[in-house]
Amino acid sequence: MKEGTPFIVEVNPKIPRRLKRMDELAGNLWYSWNRTSRTLFARLHPSLWDAVGHSPKAFLKRVNEQRLVDAVDDQVFLANFNRVLSAYDTYHSEPMRQNGTGLHQSDLVAYFCAEFGFHESFPIYSGGLGILAGDHCKAASDMRLPFIAVGLLYRQGYFSQLIDAEGNQVATYADSDFDDLPISPVLRDDGNEVHINVGFPGRTVIVKVWQARIGHVWLYLLDTDLEVNSLADRDIVHQLYGGDRYMRMQQEILLGVGGVRALQEIGLKPTVWHINEGHAAFQILERARSLVREGLDFASALEAVAVNTVFTTHTPVPAGHDHFSPDMMIEYFSEMLHDLKIEKEEFLALGQSADSHEFNMTTLAIHGSRYHNGVSRIHGDVSAKICGDLWPQVGPEESPITYVTNGVHVPSFLADEWVDLFDTYLGYEWRHRLCDTEFWSKIDMIPDHLFWSVRQSLKSQMLYQLRHRISNQHFRNHGSEAHLDRLLKYTDPINPNVLTIGFARRFATYKRATMLFDNLDWLREIIADEDRPILFVFAGKAHPADKPGQELIRQVHNISRLPEFEGKILLVEGYDMGLARRLVSGVDIWLNNPVYPLEASGTSGMKAGINGAINLSVLDGWWGEGYDGKNGWAIKPSPEHYDDYRRNKEESQTLYEILQDHVLPLYYDRGKFGYSEGWVKMAKHSIATVLPRFNATRMVGEYVSRFYTSASTQGKIFAQNDFENAKRLAVWKSRVKAAWHGVALRRLDEPKKRIQFGDAMRFEVGVQLNGLKSEDVRVELLVGRPGNVNASEMQHYSFVSQEATGTGHEQVFALELAPDLCGKLQYMVRIYPWHELLTNSHETGMMFWL
Numbered sequence: 001m002k003e004g005t006p007f008i009v010e011v012n013p014k015i016p017r018r019l020k021r022m023d024e025l026a027g028n029l030w031y032s033w034n035r036t037s038r039t040l041f042a043r044l045h046p047s048l049w050d051a052v053g054h055s056p057k058a059f060l061k062r063v064n065e066q067r068l069v070d071a072v073d074d075q076v077f078l079a080n081f082n083r084v085l086s087a088y089d090t091y092h093s094e095p096m097r098q099n100g101t102g103l104h105q106s107d108l109v110a111y112f113c114a115e116f117g118f119h120e121s122f123p124i125y126s127g128g129l130g131i132l133a134g135d136h137c138k139a140a141s142d143m144r145l146p147f148i149a150v151g152l153l154y155r156q157g158y159f160s161q162l163i164d165a166e167g168n169q170v171a172t173y174a175d176s177d178f179d180d181l182p183i184s185p186v187l188r189d190d191g192n193e194v195h196i197n198v199g200f201p202g203r204t205v206i207v208k209v210w211q212a213r214i215g216h217v218w219l220y221l222l223d224t225d226l227e228v229n230s231l232a233d234r235d236i237v238h239q240l241y242g243g244d245r246y247m248r249m250q251q252e253i254l255l256g257v258g259g260v261r262a263l264q265e266i267g268l269k270p271t272v273w274h275i276n277e278g279h280a281a282f283q284i285l286e287r288a289r290s291l292v293r294e295g296l297d298f299a300s301a302l303e304a305v306a307v308n309t310v311f312t313t314h315t316p317v318p319a320g321h322d323h324f325s326p327d328m329m330i331e332y333f334s335e336m337l338h339d340l341k342i343e344k345e346e347f348l349a350l351g352q353s354a355d356s357h358e359f360n361m362t363t364l365a366i367h368g369s370r371y372h373n374g375v376s377r378i379h380g381d382v383s384a385k386i387c388g389d390l391w392p393q394v395g396p397e398e399s400p401i402t403y404v405t406n407g408v409h410v411p412s413f414l415a416d417e418w419v420d421l422f423d424t425y426l427g428y429e430w431r432h433r434l435c436d437t438e439f440w441s442k443i444d445m446i447p448d449h450l451f452w453s454v455r456q457s458l459k460s461q462m463l464y465q466l467r468h469r470i471s472n473q474h475f476r477n478h479g480s481e482a483h484l485d486r487l488l489k490y491t492d493p494i495n496p497n498v499l500t501i502g503f504a505r506r507f508a509t510y511k512r513a514t515m516l517f518d519n520l521d522w523l524r525e526i527i528a529d530e531d532r533p534i535l536f537v538f539a540g541k542a543h544p545a546d547k548p549g550q551e552l553i554r555q556v557h558n559i560s561r562l563p564e565f566e567g568k569i570l571l572v573e574g575y576d577m578g579l580a581r582r583l584v585s586g587v588d589i590w591l592n593n594p595v596y597p598l599e600a601s602g603t604s605g606m607k608a609g610i611n612g613a614i615n616l617s618v619l620d621g622w623w624g625e626g627y628d629g630k631n632g633w634a635i636k637p638s639p640e641h642y643d644d645y646r647r648n649k650e651e652s653q654t655l656y657e658i659l660q661d662h663v664l665p666l667y668y669d670r671g672k673f674g675y676s677e678g679w680v681k682m683a684k685h686s687i688a689t690v691l692p693r694f695n696a697t698r699m700v701g702e703y704v705s706r707f708y709t710s711a712s713t714q715g716k717i718f719a720q721n722d723f724e725n726a727k728r729l730a731v732w733k734s735r736v737k738a739a740w741h742g743v744a745l746r747r748l749d750e751p752k753k754r755i756q757f758g759d760a761m762r763f764e765v766g767v768q769l770n771g772l773k774s775e776d777v778r779v780e781l782l783v784g785r786p787g788n789v790n791a792s793e794m795q796h797y798s799f800v801s802q803e804a805t806g807t808g809h810e811q812v813f814a815l816e817l818a819p820d821l822c823g824k825l826q827y828m829v830r831i832y833p834w835h836e837l838l839t840n841s842h843e844t845g846m847m848f849w850l
């Protein structure tokens with residue numbers, strides 16, 4: 001060819017009138033959980049479907065006109081098309097629910113997150129956090145909640161991953177063509193695009209607002225890639241989690257500050273604000289700024305903002321929390337400081353903790369919210385400890401941080417084959433019984449052989465996919481045919497009878513992808529039995545800046561190339577939601593061995609569990625609650641004080657023993673019908689226990705009933721009469737804070753050693769209130785059994801303030817109590833500030849004990 005720049009033109013087909021509504025299907029992420037609608041596109045031209053990354057919108061722009069014309073004459077296609085449209089219309093015409101959820105039509109929940117994972121065709125996610133956010137939106141749509149979401153529109157999203165012949169991860173970034181994504185610009189009434197301004201040091205950045213439709217829910221996405229902006233500013237949303245600290249700061253300002261402005265500009269008025277992970281916490285400052293502009297002082301504004309804000313943390317280690325240097329904060333927020341009318345120190349204190357001067361986004365989020373949670377029981381406890389110094393006098397068991405365990409969106413991750421089987425044996429109503437644990441025990445009514453054949457068929461589809469992907473990978477890396485045959489020895493879709501174990505997730509070091517290889521001799525022994533073969537499948541991406549993570553990929557690669565492991569350990573590149581759906585539904589065992597307690601929740605194991613794959617995991621994250629002794633296998637974590645070496649040794653030993661003594665014997669205990677009854681029993685039990693508890697409807701339902709409803713009500717109470725209550729509470733808190741160091745408590749009555757059952761004891765304490773009033777405090781007696789130091793498990797009784805009985809500055813509080821237990825009892829007395837407007841009794845963090 002001659003030199004020169006080739007021009008590219010895309011020729012778009014004319015969509016026949018009869019198929020016009022395919023556009024509508026392609027523009028609504030409903031397709032991400034409706035497989036039949038995706039199949040409609042795929043069947044028209046399978047290889048194009050793969051080539052466009054399963055994007056219906058891109059597909060419709062590139063499919064050959066003739067295929068569409070032919071489809072109009074294809075009765076089978078039309079019948080399917082009509083069926084999909086009818087399901088689509090039914091889903092969208094069901095009215096918004098007025099009651100039952102506790103939220104009203106006038107309520108609106110705004111959910112902010114830095115990433116959203118709905119489907120592989122919309123690459124604005126990197127892993128678990130994003131997919132969880134996507135599932136949250138999908139469940140909110142299913143539940144018809146008044147709900148919107150806010151995020152960033154990355155030009156390149158997360159990277160695509162290739163793995164070369166040496167096991168190196170090659171990250172490639174490709175610009176998304178926004179025309180190919182299921183999004184459209186938000187327009188004003190006059191037809192012009194909605195643009196907003198966000199101030200950065202010395203300049204204003206113009207931000208365009210896009211929208212995506214997720215069933216009933218709208219997601220608003222912010223974009224700076226506009227010609228009016230400087231080149232540097234156009235790049236702010238170039239890559240998800242790309243760039244340096246400055247880039248991160250700018251993205252988070254865009255999300256938090258820009259997100260609030262965008263909603264204002266569109267005319268939406270949320271009554272509940274949900275910050276999903278600290279990245280979005282700057283929204284607190286922007287909302288406070290609006291209120292200060294309306295005339296509130298900062299402290300009252302912060303009360304008004306916090307009271308209807310929910311914050312979910314996903315990070316189990318302090319180092320994982322996003323933070324910025326004070327200098328950077330001042331550089332980027334000098335105008336904000338000015339607008340908030342506060343001093344530098346007060347501003348920085350919003351993000352600082354006792355042990356660090358860095359400005360921490362988790363700390364800011366907690367200061368600016370009254371509902372906080374971790375994402376599993378274990379993670380809730382860990383978070384309460386990590387954030388303990390924000391409530392210095394309150395023990396972790398009474399910490400205002402609670403937990404809502406994650407869940408997965410069942411229609412997105414449950415394979416269609418199960419849908420058919422459930423329809424037959426459980427009835428269509430299973431869709432409305434997602435959280436009914438009783439109902440799911442009916443899974444036993446499915447005949448074992450049918451259950452098994454679905455499992456086999458899903459596995460076969462997965463193996464087929466794997467062969468395809470491994471072949472591409474192999475030939476691209478210039479491997480030979482003979483070598484490929486060896487690699488694919490155990491991936492026979494026709495005889496899917498090899499025990500298959502999947503491990504796929506981000507390659508972050510704490511997830512320990514290589515724990516399986518801790519003792520290679522033992523592993524060799526386990527896989528040596530030709531009658532009981534095992535196939536291990538690994539997949540996952542490491543962040544391009546995470547060198548140790550990439551080293552793990554190389555290690556898996558190297559071991560998979562050792563002659564004795566060849567074909568028994570496969571490393572597949574390009575982990576995304578599409579591959580995840582295949583793997584979680586196709587493998588027999590889903591393996592997870594993170595370092596306890598670093599797996600905040602983990603969700604891929606839930607996806608596996610609902611598909612009848614069996615979990616074999618460290619008892620961390622969700623599995624700490626999910627494991628019941630019969631629905632899978634558990635690796636008990638080593639004590640936390642063990643060093644890495646000892647911990648790996650011990651936990652890998654447990655893993656080998658479980659594989660050798662339990663997994664292999666059970667799987668290969670094939671009865672006369674060719675499958676293991678014990679295995680089927682466990683797999684059924686896995687579905688019955690995991691599906692009804694770890695689904696997104698249960699999760700979102702909990703957010704609604706425990707947080708959203710109350711936050712919305714509190715928000716209204718605080719806002720009424722020109723924020724009267726927000727101001728009252730702010731004034732009260734500052735009064736209490738100033739006086740608290742001088743408050744003192746002493747006992748006045750003579751402690752008794754022994755009483756008769758039925759007799760009342762009278763307790764009396766004298767309190768130096770240091771200027772506070774008796775109604776500003778609560779004096780409490782806690783009663784429990786000796787040795788129990790957990791305040792949340794003891795009985796609580798409040799003392800009553802006595803009229804002017806005290807001497808000097810002391811106020812007397814008394815309590816009469818006849819214990820309802822016999823035997824030795826332990827009791828303690830404490831005092832803490834109390835006000836009727838507090839959302840959480842311990843939010844002031846002040847308390848002390850007698």
Ligand SMILES: *Cc1c(COP(=O)(O)O)cnc(C)c1O
Nearest residue numbers: 127128505576577580602603604
């Ligand atoms: C579910 C999912 C994750 C999260 O898995 P974890 O077990 O939480 O690590 C990551 N990536 C993809 C593509 C997923 O589907």
